[in-house]
Amino acid sequence: MSNEFTADTLNGTIKEQYVSNISMIVTLVSFTMLFATMFLGYALYRLTSETWPPMGMESVSLGLPILSTVIIALSSISFCMYERSYAKSDAQSSWLWATSAFGTLFLVSQLMLWSSLQASGLYASSGIFGSIIYAFTWVHSAHILMGLGALAWLGLRIKRKKAILMTVKNVGKFWHFLGIVWLIMFITIFAI
Amino acid sequence: MASFEQHMHPKPTTFISKYIISYDHKVIGKQFLWYGILGLGIGGMMALLIRWTLAFPGEAFPILGHFLFPETNGVVPPDVYAMLFTMHGTIMIFYAITPILIGAFGNFCIPLMIGARDMVFPTLNMLSFHFAVLSFVLLLAGLFTPLGAAAGGWTSYPTLSTLVGSPGIGQTLWTLAIFVLGVSSTMGAINYITTIIVLRAPGMGYFDMPLTVWGLWLTAILNAIFLPVLGAGCLLLIFDRTFGTQFFLAGAAATNGVGDPVLFQHVFWIFGHPEVYILILPAWGMVSDFLSFFARKPAFGAKATALAMTSITILSTLVYGHHMFTTQMSPLLTQSFMTLTMTISIPSAIFFANWLGTIWKGSIRFTSPMLFSLGVVFVFGLGGLTGLYLGTVTTDIYLHDTYFVVGHFHYTMAASVLLGGFAAIYFWMPKMFGVMMNETWAKIHFWGTMLGLNIVFFGMMLVGYAGMHRRLYNPFVYEFLEKTIPINTWITWGALIMGASQIIFVISFIYAVFFEKEKAGDNPWEVGTLEWTIPSPAPHYNFDKIPVVKCGPHELGNPSLTGDRDFQYQTEELVQA
Numbered sequence: 001m002s003n004e005f006t007a008d009t010l011n012g013t014i015k016e017q018y019v020s021n022i023s024m025i026v027t028l029v030s031f032t033m034l035f036a037t038m039f040l041g042y043a044l045y046r047l048t049s050e051t052w053p054p055m056g057m058e059s060v061s062l063g064l065p066i067l068s069t070v071i072i073a074l075s076s077i078s079f080c081m082y083e084r085s086y087a088k089s090d091a092q093s094s095w096l097w098a099t100s101a102f103g104t105l106f107l108v109s110q111l112m113l114w115s116s117l118q119a120s121g122l123y124a125s126s127g128i129f130g131s132i133i134y135a136f137t138w139v140h141s142a143h144i145l146m147g148l149g150a151l152a153w154l155g156l157r158i159k160r161k162k163a164i165l166m167t168v169k170n171v172g173k174f175w176h177f178l179g180i181v182w183l184i185m186f187i188t189i190f191a192i
Numbered sequence: 193m194a195s196f197e198q199h200m201h202p203k204p205t206t207f208i209s210k211y212i213i214s215y216d217h218k219v220i221g222k223q224f225l226w227y228g229i230l231g232l233g234i235g236g237m238m239a240l241l242i243r244w245t246l247a248f249p250g251e252a253f254p255i256l257g258h259f260l261f262p263e264t265n266g267v268v269p270p271d272v273y274a275m276l277f278t279m280h281g282t283i284m285i286f287y288a289i290t291p292i293l294i295g296a297f298g299n300f301c302i303p304l305m306i307g308a309r310d311m312v313f314p315t316l317n318m319l320s321f322h323f324a325v326l327s328f329v330l331l332l333a334g335l336f337t338p339l340g341a342a343a344g345g346w347t348s349y350p351t352l353s354t355l356v357g358s359p360g361i362g363q364t365l366w367t368l369a370i371f372v373l374g375v376s377s378t379m380g381a382i383n384y385i386t387t388i389i390v391l392r393a394p395g396m397g398y399f400d401m402p403l404t405v406w407g408l409w410l411t412a413i414l415n416a417i418f419l420p421v422l423g424a425g426c427l428l429l430i431f432d433r434t435f436g437t438q439f440f441l442a443g444a445a446a447t448n449g450v451g452d453p454v455l456f457q458h459v460f461w462i463f464g465h466p467e468v469y470i471l472i473l474p475a476w477g478m479v480s481d482f483l484s485f486f487a488r489k490p491a492f493g494a495k496a497t498a499l500a501m502t503s504i505t506i507l508s509t510l511v512y513g514h515h516m517f518t519t520q521m522s523p524l525l526t527q528s529f530m531t532l533t534m535t536i537s538i539p540s541a542i543f544f545a546n547w548l549g550t551i552w553k554g555s556i557r558f559t560s561p562m563l564f565s566l567g568v569v570f571v572f573g574l575g576g577l578t579g580l581y582l583g584t585v586t587t588d589i590y591l592h593d594t595y596f597v598v599g600h601f602h603y604t605m606a607a608s609v610l611l612g613g614f615a616a617i618y619f620w621m622p623k624m625f626g627v628m629m630n631e632t633w634a635k636i637h638f639w640g641t642m643l644g645l646n647i648v649f650f651g652m653m654l655v656g657y658a659g660m661h662r663r664l665y666n667p668f669v670y671e672f673l674e675k676t677i678p679i680n681t682w683i684t685w686g687a688l689i690m691g692a693s694q695i696i697f698v699i700s701f702i703y704a705v706f707f708e709k710e711k712a713g714d715n716p717w718e719v720g721t722l723e724w725t726i727p728s729p730a731p732h733y734n735f736d737k738i739p740v741v742k743c744g745p746h747e748l749g750n751p752s753l754t755g756d757r758d759f760q761y762q763t764e765e766l767v768q769a
Binding site: 019023032040123127 | 312313378381382383385386389390416417418419420421423424425427428431432435436437438439451452455458459462
């Protein structure tokens with residue numbers, strides 16, 4: 001293999017950042033379409049229904065969803081702090097731990113949400129209202145699990161000194177994306 | 193362009209690292225090729241079982257029938273018939289055409305044609321193939337479950353696909369398999385898009401890329417955007433089937449609080465219409481290149497062809513409603529979708545005219561890839577024109593769900609893409625395996641396939657026009673369809689001719705790959721794209737030195753060229769006429 005070409009190519013790190021940035025954006029477009037399709041379906045059900053929740057069902061009390069929102073917001077903020085410290089090449093891994101901890105707490109809050117819904121008699125099989133709440137939270141939680149996996153992977157990469165700034169930023173993009181999806185879910189499914 | 197030295201995996205030495213967990217895009221391409229040919233075989237056998245049942249209702253399928261259906265003395269039973277057409281469609285679309293055109297040639301051609309050493313994410317590439325295998329296993333596992341495989345059609349509309357219509361595990365496995373395949377294809381798409389953006393050889397602008405790469409790139413973009421839509425639909429269907437949610441159960445949310453089966457159709461076709469372009473775009477790109485290569489002329493309006501394909505890509509996302517004219521859609525909406533659909537014929541006509549412009553007054557070499565490409569021009573022309581009747585609301589309402597639709601989409605998706613795939617196999621065989629396939633048998637294969645498929649698909653349009661519904665087990669119980677039995681028998685004979693021709697191909701292919709002694713030259717077709725500047729078969733690192741591109745891919749027949757060559761490589765300075 002000849003290295004003749006390296007001279008006029010971009011600097012190694014910049015190039016890697018450029019590549020992973022493009023691919024992460026494409027990946028997020030794909031994930032966006034997945035959730036967008038689900039929101040489209042939800043919008044149709046909601047628009048064709050005369051009352052919402054349908055069949056005289058009770059709305060879900062906002063306590064747990066608000067708690068989840070606060071937790072996921074905190075996790076996003078702590079990841080921002082981590083990103084900032086990493087960019088200043090003064091990486092403080094405690095922020096990364098905090099992000100993961102808030103992420104796990106978010107999952108716990110979702111588990112509590114599911115058990116409280118079941119306690120109040122709302123199951124996945126209780127008509128379209130239950131179906132929507134459960135399906136959205138299931139899919140979103142599965143992605144949070146993937147996000148936690150990504151955080152763990154990032155931690156390992158950093159420990160082995162293999163991470164570049166764009167790796168951190170990309171995991172961040174995915175994590176913030178999940179936060180935004182949750183926010184939309186919170187507003188459209190629980191709040192209004 | 194931002195080309196750079198890629199990290200290369202060391203050359204594998206053991207069988208497993210070479211052929212099973214390979215990072216090399218060329219090996220992954222070959223893996224997808226075998227996978228796709230296997231899919232073609234299975235799907236093709238299913239097609240023959242379907243055709244036999246339609247031509248000779250109540251008669252035992254020869255030879256195999258008694259092994260497969262001992263309870264009915266070899267006659268295909270009605271429930272199995274439904275499984276057959278479901279699995280035939282699914283396998284042919286997702287496990288034959290997709291892996292051959294996108295998996296095999298996407299992987300093989302993109303790095304070679306843009307002058308890169310590998311895909312930008314080799315691991316992702318490998319995972320994409322392994323997910324595809326997992327998906328195929330899941331799908332085929334359905335055949336061995338107690339209630340059999342999925343039987344709701346390849347579209348799997350609820351309520352045929354919910355627990356009401358198909359209680360067996362087969363449909364769940366189908367849905368899961370499609371979801372996993374979606375993950376696999378999305379991974380591939382992300383890889384293709386990024387590779388083409390960042391790894392083009394220095395000097396290669398977007399319009400210097402061969403049109404094959406254009407087709408594959410646009411396909412990858414559509415894949416990345418629209419496969420997740422199907423993924424979401426599949427997830428909700430899986431939830432419905434296993435966790436008791438009620439998204440697609442019949443009934444309106446307002447009255448009894450359950451879901452809406454038609455929603456699945458929307459989701460399916462938001463994905464499904466781009467999907468037909470996902471399948472055809474690589475073939476269009478390849479044919480555009482081959483016509484130019486073998487007419488020994490620059491591709492007529494290559495830039496316009498690329499832009500026409502791009503506008504079709506964009507338009508394809510806006511027309512899905514024409515699959516659903518008969519779902520009580522509002523007339524305002526049907527007419528908007530009809531208008532948008534008709535708009536697609538403008539860019540289609542542009543690149544079709546460009547194809548004709550390319551071969552016009554060319555010094556055509558009738559090699560096997562050229563024959564297959566000309567075949568694509570013919571069958572795609574027919575398929576495209578019959579699409580107009582289905583895109584028009586008034587005619588579609590009569591033709592909906594008849595064999596006319598089946599004939600139309602087989603002409604466009606099956607015939608065009610299949611012929612395009614064969615052209616690609618014959619064309620890149622020397623670069624893939626280092627040998628040429630036998631030209632004489634290739635031509636016999638072509639004429640057999642061409643004859644067979646035109647009898648089959650034209651016959652289908654005829655019986656469809658006569659009103660034969662597409663999914664009936666025995667349509668001849670209806671008096672008005674009894675008269676179509678002779679045509680249906682003809683179609684089946686056509687299918688047998690087509691099937692027999694594929695045996696020629698398989699033997700010729702296996703012989704070439706494993707037993708052919710005569711090595712192919714580096715550039716047997718005498719064309720100038722980058723993959724032909726390196727030895728055959730392509731070495732592990734592709735390019736010893738990353739090439740610098742100086743001209744477009746179709747510089748053929750320039751009168752100022754000196755020497756005995758009538759083409760020039762993309763690495764050569766353009767000869768000024």
